[in-house]
Amino acid sequence: MYETNFHKASTAQDAAALLAKSDDGKILAGGQTLIPTMKQRLAAPADLVDLSRAEALRGVTITKRKKMGIMKADGGETITIGAMTTHAEVAGNTELAQVCPVICGLAGNIGDPAVRHRGTIGGSVANNDPAADYPAALLALGATIHTNSRDIAAEDYFKGMFLTALDDMEIITAVSFQAPVVGGYGKFPNPASRYAMAGVFVAKSVDGEVRVSVTGAGDNGVYRHAGLEAALSADWSASAVDAVEVSADGLMSDLHGTAAYRANLIKVMAKRALA
Amino acid sequence: MKIAMIVNGKSVSREVSDNTLLVEYIRDHLRLTGTHVGCDTSQCGACVVHVDGQAIKSCTMLAASAEGAAVTTVEGLAKSKDDLHPMQVAFKENHGLQCGFCTPGMIMTATDMVARYQAQGKEITEDAIRHELEGNICRCTGYHNIVKSIADGASKMTTV
Numbered sequence: 001m002y003e004t005n006f007h008k009a010s011t012a013q014d015a016a017a018l019l020a021k022s023d024d025g026k027i028l029a030g031g032q033t034l035i036p037t038m039k040q041r042l043a044a045p046a047d048l049v050d051l052s053r054a055e056a057l058r059g060v061t062i063t064k065r066k067k068m069g070i071m072k073a074d075g076g077e078t079i080t081i082g083a084m085t086t087h088a089e090v091a092g093n094t095e096l097a098q099v100c101p102v103i104c105g106l107a108g109n110i111g112d113p114a115v116r117h118r119g120t121i122g123g124s125v126a127n128n129d130p131a132a133d134y135p136a137a138l139l140a141l142g143a144t145i146h147t148n149s150r151d152i153a154a155e156d157y158f159k160g161m162f163l164t165a166l167d168d169m170e171i172i173t174a175v176s177f178q179a180p181v182v183g184g185y186g187k188f189p190n191p192a193s194r195y196a197m198a199g200v201f202v203a204k205s206v207d208g209e210v211r212v213s214v215t216g217a218g219d220n221g222v223y224r225h226a227g228l229e230a231a232l233s234a235d236w237s238a239s240a241v242d243a244v245e246v247s248a249d250g251l252m253s254d255l256h257g258t259a260a261y262r263a264n265l266i267k268v269m270a271k272r273a274l275a
Numbered sequence: 276m277k278i279a280m281i282v283n284g285k286s287v288s289r290e291v292s293d294n295t296l297l298v299e300y301i302r303d304h305l306r307l308t309g310t311h312v313g314c315d316t317s318q319c320g321a322c323v324v325h326v327d328g329q330a331i332k333s334c335t336m337l338a339a340s341a342e343g344a345a346v347t348t349v350e351g352l353a354k355s356k357d358d359l360h361p362m363q364v365a366f367k368e369n370h371g372l373q374c375g376f377c378t379p380g381m382i383m384t385a386t387d388m389v390a391r392y393q394a395q396g397k398e399i400t401e402d403a404i405r406h407e408l409e410g411n412i413c414r415c416t417g418y419h420n421i422v423k424s425i426a427d428g429a430s431k432m433t434t435v
Contacts, residue, residue, distance in 0.1 A: 006276065006293035006339040028340070035335045036317050038294075048293075050340050088329070092395075112410025113384065114320065117329040118336065192318070194409065 022047035029123030075181035083122025131195035136215035140201035143177035186272030198265035283351030300338035320411030330387035349379035362428035371424030373415035
């Protein structure tokens, strides 16, 4: 690892001030991607601003929707997850599991237990790895990404492989979304890295809108699949996936699998998400 | 920069570079060489230690980030040479290792897993153990005796 200057910030505001003073500063969240990347000398920030003690950026809040006569929980709660909340904290949050179990299950299958103790949702979303899990969730849930300067709709945020709408000095503080009426996530993890070789997130919002996002397969990062969305809007079932044409165009081919293989995986994972 | 933390119950403070990894701090600065470096790429888990009670990969955390934390390494588990931690005894009795290189990480992952499962009142099944061992690689045993060791150690550990 090249030399770097380590700083600790206890708030997003402090972190922004420290970044502003550096020519080449980077936020250190959980470090589960950034530290390995720095060790390989693929990244060499002059300054690192560690947010691990920024307690205000941590935790999950759930705002219940007015029920208007509906007795049981059926989506619509507003869920806000602080950027520095770890995957383990999301996976193990019992209140969250009651209103949005799919996000807990997704978080509990990222990497391995030690990685989940450090890795954060903010770090994952800022990095936007084309095979990461959270981008698929946020896109399908119609989430909002909150930063120290503005709110960005997930639709406008994910710009392609490792690309986001974030400015250089911008820091993610939280993400928020409405609990779906029903949601599911099917992931075929790479046996070595546990990143998705194809991950499909399906969600039906309280307004009845169906969104389907795909991670790990597209050659330009996470994307929404119009064909699957149309099929599931008409018929929310695993069997509705059968008739959908999933093209291999624009999908990744690498040593782990061809584009055609991934196209097939998308259908299989969509069915698992609906199972 | 000077950083201070509590390692295995003792306060320690050392002068380190900003880019010193926690595992370098533990092995090279504190000379606690029970924690191993296997892959150095966050995959193998030989470097797992506990930071503030949670298992983490010490090759993937900066020492500076652990400033003020309580760190437990494999050296910190046994009360004495003759009074090993139940998980260490279980690995010994169940032949849960062959070359032993991965063992410190296996044991630190195992004790973290058992503590979590016991706190949540969850059953530690064979499937659960295998799932929890996702981030620990052993190239000798085929995992069978490691899984047996952890099940045995879990039955003798009381964390709650």
